[in-house]
Amino acid sequence: MKSDINNRNDIIILVDTFYNNVQQNNLIGPIFTEVAKVDWSHHLPKMYDFWESILFGKAIYKGNPMLTHFDLQKKANLDKQEFDTWKGIFFKTVDDLFEGENAEMIKQKAKSIADLMHFKLSSISPNINIKSQ
Numbered sequence: 001m002k003s004d005i006n007n008r009n010d011i012i013i014l015v016d017t018f019y020n021n022v023q024q025n026n027l028i029g030p031i032f033t034e035v036a037k038v039d040w041s042h043h044l045p046k047m048y049d050f051w052e053s054i055l056f057g058k059a060i061y062k063g064n065p066m067l068t069h070f071d072l073q074k075k076a077n078l079d080k081q082e083f084d085t086w087k088g089i090f091f092k093t094v095d096d097l098f099e100g101e102n103a104e105m106i107k108q109k110a111k112s113i114a115d116l117m118h119f120k121l122s123s124i125s126p127n128i129n130i131k132s133q
């Protein structure tokens, strides 16, 4: 039986596996590796802090994810398909590794943040996907 996400070490396992899976995805992998050219040694510890703050209420993450993604939106079109893919990989990674209250909670939080982020990004670039009539 799988265990729940209980501590920072579990978050590290989740985040590392998630971004490994993300890099293998044809739609959103290249956004990280080719568009943003992410420095993983910098990004991953930030994401450990982010999720530890969200899940365990520890205020260790300092940053502004909205600003980062607004910036990214100028170079990559983050829309429904990209966010659905992100959420699908996140949920599957959680379910592959863990089960329990915190596992359910982190998926719920990820979904809320992703949906809000998508909404805010689409509101600054409303015509990016309008098809010509």
Ligand code: HEM
Residues within 6 Å of the ligand: 028, 031, 032, 036, 037, 038, 039, 042, 043, 046, 047, 050, 062, 063, 064, 065, 068, 069, 072, 078, 082, 083, 086, 109, 110, 113, 114, 117
């Ligand atoms: C299609 C969806 C998404 C894509 C393509 C994406 C991509 C990225 C990229 C390229 C970075 C910058 C990494 C770097 O250069 O260091 C980043 C940062 C980040 N992302 Fe996302 N992201 C997505 C969705 C999300 C969602 C849904 C969340 C939260 C639930 C999230 C949380 C973060 C955080 C916390 C950072 C670090 C911000 C900072 O402090 O600089 N991302 N993301």
